[in-house]
Amino acid sequence: MSNFPAGFLWGCATAALQIEGSTQCDGRVDSIWDVFCRQNPDRIHAQATPERACDHYQRWSEDLDWIAKLGHNAYRFSIAWPRMPGGIDFYDRLIDGLCARGIQPMATLYHWDLPHPLGNWENPATLDAFLQYTQLCADRLGDRVSHWMTLNEPAWSVMNGYVTGLHPPAVHDLKRAFTAAHGQLQAHHLALAELRRQRVVGKLGIALNLSPVKCAGDTRRDRRAARWADDYLNRWFLEGVVHGAYPERAWRLLQHTLDFDKQLTHPQPLDFLGVNYYYPKWVAHSQLPTRFHLNTSGNAHDKCQFSLQGRLRFCDPPQTRKTEWDWEIDPEGLENLLVQLHHSYPGLPLVVTENGIGLGESWSDQSLQDSQRIEFVAAHLRAIQKAIAAGAPVQGYLMWSLMDNFSWLNGYHKRYGLLAIHPETLERRPKASAEWFRQVFCDQLSL
Ligand code: IFM
Numbered sequence: 184m185s186n187f188p189a190g191f192l193w194g195c196a197t198a199a200l201q202i203e204g205s206t207q208c209d210g211r212v213d214s215i216w217d218v219f220c221r222q223n224p225d226r227i228h229a230q231a232t233p234e235r236a237c238d239h240y241q242r243w244s245e246d247l248d249w250i251a252k253l254g255h256n257a258y259r260f261s262i263a264w265p266r267m268p269g270g271i272d273f274y275d276r277l278i279d280g281l282c283a284r285g286i287q288p289m290a291t292l293y294h295w296d297l298p299h300p301l302g303n304w305e306n307p308a309t310l311d312a313f314l315q316y317t318q319l320c321a322d323r324l325g326d327r328v329s330h331w332m333t334l335n336e337p338a339w340s341v342m343n344g345y346v347t348g349l350h351p352p353a354v355h356d357l358k359r360a361f362t363a364a365h366g367q368l369q370a371h372h373l374a375l376a377e378l379r380r381q382r383v384v385g386k387l388g389i390a391l392n393l394s395p396v397k398c399a400g401d402t403r404r405d406r407r408a409a410r411w412a413d414d415y416l417n418r419w420f421l422e423g424v425v426h427g428a429y430p431e432r433a434w435r436l437l438q439h440t441l442d443f444d445k446q447l448t449h450p451q452p453l454d455f456l457g458v459n460y461y462y463p464k465w466v467a468h469s470q471l472p473t474r475f476h477l478n479t480s481g482n483a484h485d486k487c488q489f490s491l492q493g494r495l496r497f498c499d500p501p502q503t504r505k506t507e508w509d510w511e512i513d514p515e516g517l518e519n520l521l522v523q524l525h526h527s528y529p530g531l532p533l534v535v536t537e538n539g540i541g542l543g544e545s546w547s548d549q550s551l552q553d554s555q556r557i558e559f560v561a562a563h564l565r566a567i568q569k570a571i572a573a574g575a576p577v578q579g580y581l582m583w584s585l586m587d588n589f590s591w592l593n594g595y596h597k598r599y600g601l602l603a604i605h606p607e608t609l610e611r612r613p614k615a616s617a618e619w620f621r622q623v624f625c626d627q628l629s630l
Contacts, residue, residue, distance in 0.1 A: 186564075186627055188571065192234065192287065192579025193624050194255030195268045195601060196537050198294035198335065199263035200233050201588040205240035207249040210269030213302075214296035216591075219351040226349070228479045231594030237245035237586055238609050243277055245611070249337075249602060251284040253617050254625040258286050259536060259581045261294035261335065262324075267316050271323050278327045287329040289536075289581070291390060292317060292374060293367075294335040295350075300373050303352055304366035305359060305442060310373060317374040318381070319458065325383030332536065333374045336392040337367040338420050347489065358440060367444050375451035390457030390536040391420050394464045395523075399498035405467035412466040423447060425456070425528055437525065455578065457536030460548075460563075463516040469496035478509040479592045481543040483511065507543050508597055514562040521570035521577055532576050538563050539583035540598035541590065546605050558614040561630050568630070574616035582620065586611065 187193070200216055216233060224230040239246055250258050258281055262274050274290070281288045293313070301309045317333075343350035345360035375387050394416065398409035414433035422430040426448020434445045469490045476488040487509045490496040504512040517538065524533055540559040544550035558581060571577050587600035595606065601617035604610070622628035 184352070185578075186623060186630065187580075188578075190578070191331070191624075192257040192289075192330075192534060194250065194259070194581055195585035196259035196289075196581040196583050197239075197585050197588065197620070198261045198291070198296075199266075199294045200236070200261075200294065201584075201590070202237040202239040202586065204234060204236040204238045206234050207271070208240060208270075209266060211263065211266045213272055213299040214265045214287070215299050215351040216296055218299050219310065219353070221227055223353075224592055226595035228596045231589060233589045235609075236589045237604050239586075240273065241564060242609070243273075244280060246585070247277070247280045247284055247286070247606040248378050249611060249613075250281075250286055253601065253613070254287060254621040257289055257329070257454075257579060257581065258585070259289040259291065259332075261291035261296075262320060263296055264313075264316050265296055266292060266300040267321055271319060274320075278324055283284055283328055288327060289330040289332070290318070290324065290328045290385075291321060291335050292330040293333065293370075296342050296381075302453075304370070306366070307564050308363045310366060310370050313370045314377060316371050316378045321378050321381040322382050325378070325381055325385070328383065328385040330455065331378055331383065331385050331387050332390045333371040333388075334367055336391045336459055337371075337389075338416050339392045341367065344418065346491075347477075349475060350478055352620070360472070361437065361441055362443070364419070365413075365441075365447075369447055370448055372426060372427065372449055372451050374451055375453075376417070380452065383597045384474055386454035386532075387451075388453050388455040388457050388603040389424050391424070392458075392459045392461075392537075393417055393421070393520055393524075394462065395520050397465045397500075398467070399465040399500075400467040402468065408468045409466040412495055412497075413463060418465070421527075423596060425531065426450070453531060455532040455534050456533050457522065458524070459537035459583075459598075460517045460520060460535060461538065462511040462547040463500075465498040465500050466495050466559050467498050469494060471496060476585075477592060480597070481507045481596055483509070500614060506540055508593070510541075512540075512559060512562075514566040518566035518573075520609065521567065522573045525570075525575035530576070532578050533565075533580070534579040535577065536579075536581050537583040538580070542598050543594070543601065544587070544598045544614075546603055551603060551612060552612045553614045553616045556614070557619050558586075560616065560620065561623075565630050
């Protein structure tokens with residue numbers, strides 16, 4: 184493979200709730216998202232639910248055949264905690280199926296599907312339950328999983344759960360946000376310790392959503408707002424996992440309001456850092472009223488809004504390209520992010536665990552010709568090559584996503600897949616990007 188270093192991991196990422204369906208099988212309990220969708224149907228595009236999703240729980244073997252046909256050497260999936268303990272056999276089979284096809288299994292333990300009976304991450308009992316769940320996964324799957332990611336995007340799930348209130352538990356409470364984030368980060372370290380204690384064969388990491396922050400104004404207050412965004416959305420989580428302690432400047436500002444210590448207990452080193460990258464954030468001071476809105480329509484005029492009055496707001500980037508969902512397209516942001524991570528944490532291996540573009544596609548021959556996705560991924564792969572040339576130890580690229588899936592508030596409208604899914608029959612069909620992606624990695628097609 185000449186385009187990327189030997190041993191480079193490449194493939195796709197998915198998450199259990201977004202593809203599996205079969206939400207009532209094998210003793211699965213509700214997750215917070217099942218309940219949220221049932222109780223707030225109007226908050227989800229077209230009142231979609233994850234009940235059937237892509238039916239991957241039944242069609243997993245066909246899906247693994249697709250992954251093999253597309254030539255991938257790795258697959259990132261998540262294990263559904265609400266299925267435990269009864270559902271562990273499913274992942275045992277899935278992992279055997281991947282190994283038999285020569286595909287490295289990369290497992291995420293928590294991708295937002297908290298078992299509803301546990302309530303939330305503020306609850307200490309949730310940490311005990313997570314540890315027990317990790318023990319079971321390590322015991323049953325630890326001899327084959329090549330990469331473990333404890334959590335997916337804790338910053339995004341906490342920000343939306345407790346600040347914007349757009350995701351469950353749908354509250355607006357900054358103090359609770361930090362408590363829940365702390366619960367997740369403490370659970371991360373506990374889980375890594377357990378995986379190490381059980382001597383699993385895989386490498387240990389986490390998938391963080393990281394957005395380079397750019398200052399959108401030129402006043403002192405704008406610069407302070409940008410610093411806050413970077414401190415609390417990126418560095419709080421980065422430092423929490425890499426150094427096991429919250430960053431000094433951010434800590435000093437909040438320490439009197441928080442009920443936990445700056446230092447996380449029993450911090451564990453990472454074997455690799457998973458980087459989920461979609462777009463940078465432009466930030467300025469906010470005088471606008473507090474208001475949060477996510478574009479879930481795919482209508483370019485439907486602007487995302489995030490304003491915390493008196494503190495900060497996310498701004499429109501100056502003259503750049505955006506997706507129909509109002510997300511900026513900035514491959515250079517990925518290059519800079521990877522190089523910066525390499526400088527901040529020298530020697531820490533990096534894996535791009537998510538990157539991709541959501542498009543308003545339909546099941547039609549025209550939508551299968553997804554040249555916009557090819558262009559997007561090619562530009563981000565070139566950015567990774569530049570980062571590698573600048574010394575960043577990037578070891579893999581997992582595209583979001585293998586197939587069109589339940590995209591949270593966007594329902595099934597915003598599509599990310601290499602495989603299109605027929606809305607009724609759930610038949611899978613490869614888009615043009617699937618074959619292009621295969622050629623890049625298997626035939627060294629130039630970017
Ligand atoms: O669908 C999500 C995924 O679950 C987490 N990262 C971003 C993706 C696209 O929105």
